[in-house]
Amino acid sequence: MKTVDLYTDGACSGNPGVGGYCAILIYNGNEKIVSGYEKDTTNNRMEILAVIKGLDALKEPCNVNVYSDSQYVVDAFNQQWINSWVSNGWRTAGKKEVKNVDLWKTLLELVERNNVTFVKVKGHADNEYNNRCDKIAVDEYRKQQLKSD
Numbered sequence: 779m780k781t782v783d784l785y786t787d788g789a790c791s792g793n794p795g796v797g798g799y800c801a802i803l804i805y806n807g808n809e810k811i812v813s814g815y816e817k818d819t820t821n822n823r824m825e826i827l828a829v830i831k832g833l834d835a836l837k838e839p840c841n842v843n844v845y846s847d848s849q850y851v852v853d854a855f856n857q858q859w860i861n862s863w864v865s866n867g868w869r870t871a872g873k874k875e876v877k878n879v880d881l882w883k884t885l886l887e888l889v890e891r892n893n894v895t896f897v898k899v900k901g902h903a904d905n906e907y908n909n910r911c912d913k914i915a916v917d918e919y920r921k922q923q924l925k926s927d
Contacts, residue, residue, distance in 0.1 A: 788824025798918025801832030
């Protein structure tokens with residue numbers, strides 16, 4: 779099974795507001811960039827969507843190392859929150875409805891197709907790929923802001 783490194787980031791101007799996402803897939807020294815935007819969204823939605831778009835770009839099941847600066851996304855899997863949410867009918871431990879259920883369900887399906895490891899990276903620090911993802915995600919929403927001005 780191929781091993782792919784997937785760097786992701788999401789950004790939002792306003793929360794909610796216009797947002798952008800980016801995923802950089804790296805396999806065997808080759809890179810593929812997937813990016814886009816949404817007009818009315820939140821930062822958390824863009825963080826989740828970046829991982830979805832990256833995993834969705836895979837053509838076959840792979841071992842995937844997902845690098846994200848989103849504690850929300852990483853902990854959902856590494857702390858087993860997602861399993862609890864599913865068991866509780868998409869409710870939190872405090873019995874509140876889980877936010878972004880539509881995206882979490884899609885992400886869970888993609889994670890189950892692959893062997894995925896989530897790794898937390900420090901945002902806006904010295905990780906080259908995280909910084910590139912951030913710049914591309916911000917550029918995506920800025921292009922949309924310019925179009926609507």
